[in-house]
Amino acid sequence: MLELDRSRLERLIQSEIIKFEKEHPRSNKLYQKACQSMQGGVPMLWMIRWPGAFPIFFSSAKGAHFQDVDGHDYIDFCLGDTGAMTGHSPSESINAIQKQVGKGITLMLPMQDSIWVGEELQRRFGLKYWQFTLTATDANRFAIRMARHITERSKILVFNYCYHGSVDETFISLDKSGEPCSRPGNLGPPVDPVQTTRVVEFNDIPALRSALNHGDVAAVLAEPVMTNIGIIHPQSGFHDALRELTREFGSLLIIDETHTICTSPGGYTGKYGLHPDFLTCGKPLASGIPAGVYGYTQEIADDFWERLDHDQSDVGGIGGTLAGNALSIAAIRATLENVLTQPMYDRCEILADRYEHGIQDCINEYKLPWIVKRLGFRVEYWFREVAPVNGGQANEAIDPDLDRFMHLWALNRGILMTPFHNMALISADTTNAEIDYHTDVFREAVRAVFEIN
Numbered sequence: 069m070l071e072l073d074r075s076r077l078e079r080l081i082q083s084e085i086i087k088f089e090k091e092h093p094r095s096n097k098l099y100q101k102a103c104q105s106m107q108g109g110v111p112m113l114w115m116i117r118w119p120g121a122f123p124i125f126f127s128s129a130k131g132a133h134f135q136d137v138d139g140h141d142y143i144d145f146c147l148g149d150t151g152a153m154t155g156h157s158p159s160e161s162i163n164a165i166q167k168q169v170g171k172g173i174t175l176m177l178p179m180q181d182s183i184w185v186g187e188e189l190q191r192r193f194g195l196k197y198w199q200f201t202l203t204a205t206d207a208n209r210f211a212i213r214m215a216r217h218i219t220e221r222s223k224i225l226v227f228n229y230c231y232h233g234s235v236d237e238t239f240i241s242l243d244k245s246g247e248p249c250s251r252p253g254n255l256g257p258p259v260d261p262v263q264t265t266r267v268v269e270f271n272d273i274p275a276l277r278s279a280l281n282h283g284d285v286a287a288v289l290a291e292p293v294m295t296n297i298g299i300i301h302p303q304s305g306f307h308d309a310l311r312e313l314t315r316e317f318g319s320l321l322i323i324d325e326t327h328t329i330c331t332s333p334g335g336y337t338g339k340y341g342l343h344p345d346f347l348t349c350g351k352p353l354a355s356g357i358p359a360g361v362y363g364y365t366q367e368i369a370d371d372f373w374e375r376l377d378h379d380q381s382d383v384g385g386i387g388g389t390l391a392g393n394a395l396s397i398a399a400i401r402a403t404l405e406n407v408l409t410q411p412m413y414d415r416c417e418i419l420a421d422r423y424e425h426g427i428q429d430c431i432n433e434y435k436l437p438w439i440v441k442r443l444g445f446r447v448e449y450w451f452r453e454v455a456p457v458n459g460g461q462a463n464e465a466i467d468p469d470l471d472r473f474m475h476l477w478a479l480n481r482g483i484l485m486t487p488f489h490n491m492a493l494i495s496a497d498t499t500n501a502e503i504d505y506h507t508d509v510f511r512e513a514v515r516a517v518f519e520i521n
Contacts, residue, residue: 070434070518077469077517084476088120091480094137095125117487119476129156131497134484143502145492146484150327153352154407155495161355164402165395174393181401182392188404192334193325193347195363200392200400204326204350205233207362208289210386211346212237214364215287215320218371225279225288225319227270229459231296232289232324233350237265242460269458270294271302273309280317287320287346292336295327297462298489299441299448300455307342314345320368322346326360329353330444330493333410354399355407361400412496416445419494419503423447426507434514448491470517477513478506 350360
């Protein structure tokens with residue numbers, strides 16, 4: 069088996085940093101200027117987490133490509149970490165967006181397209197009622213509030229190293245002794261999440277039963293497949309147990325499809341027939357225009373309506389002045405009707421097959437102790453031999469130095485990967501030749517790091 073020389077890896081990283089800085093002088097200049105008005109030189113702090121010495125400033129994007137201010141063209145396998153899963157600026161959506169901009173952007177009033185969107189969401193996901201937000205984070209927040217209001221319980225339950233946007237209650241993890249604690253990096257929590265949240269490992273049914281047995285969990289918030297700590301699939305019987313146990317202990321079930329919408333037009337829920345009480349989604353639904361949705365069953369609607377003070381509904385903590393605005397609704401309709409269609413998913417799956425096989429062939433060729441994981445047309449490779457079954461195992465598998473090298477090597481050769489892990493999202497605009505180019509670049513990186521002639 070090949071051995072990783074850490075000193076060689078560090079030399080390669082430094083060499084790639086020099087190459088990056090030399091080839092991106094204008095981005096560097098803009099970054100230095102940006103540091104004078106934006107902390108970290110970026111409009112959102114997590115944008116500092118790119119592998120180079122400074123972030124690339126982009127100039128334009130279309131389909132599966134974007135261009136930077138230094139004139140370089142990139143194949144985009146990040147796609148806004150799912151926000152641009154549709155491909156950048158799909159023509160069908162852009163036409164509808166441009167038309168709506170001329171007719172009105174936000175009015176705090178319903179529009180006819182919202183009925184079409186609500187009915188389409190019913191068809192795809194199977195839940196009766198739908199409401200609109202600007203982000204999936206807000207969709208999760210509002211579903212949690214509804215669940216607490218209905219059940220009159222205070223806590224929620226999540227899985228270790230989950231991701232549900234910036235929902236305060238979800239920034240909790242298990243320490244090395246298995247005790248709940250505030251997740252590392254949690255900035256200024258308004259309340260210690262141990263007070264608001266129970267946390268167990270994904271796929272651990274006995275731990276789930278034990279946590280729910282306390283009788284204080286209003287809702288379980290879960291991705292049907294964990295994604296942001298790497299792709300972690302549910303083991304056989306896990307979702308059946310999750311649904312049965314939440315019903316047994318009187319807790320509601322919220323399924324977050326924001327990343328797993330890559331599974332099918334109806335997400336993982338639609339493809340595998342899950343039956344949540346709530347479903348949330350965001351990111352790609354409006355082709356990049358900020359939008360999120362949350363749906364719920366007739367039973368939830370009835371319980372909530374009975375407990376709602378209609379005269380106080382605007383100050384209850386659910387809603388937003390710009391939520392459900394005309395531009396977002398028009399963009400969602402155009403995206404669902406013309407872009408996130410079954411033919412698009414079919415094409416992306418075929419491309420993802422090619423991507424996955426290319427990486428796996430390289431791993432096999434050099435007998436690397438690595439694996440490939442797949443969800444729909446989301447594919448990633450891991451620096452370990454056995455797939456993790458929960459977030460704790462996945463977190464232990466992270467290799468920051470090797471991650472940075474692989475990302476920077478790709479970036480310096482015109483490929484953008486998702487910055488937080490080794491994940492590629494495939495756009496319908498991606499070509500076979502671009503998939504094969506990525507495979508070649510991946511193979512070159514492997515040969516460089518392991519010094520294979």
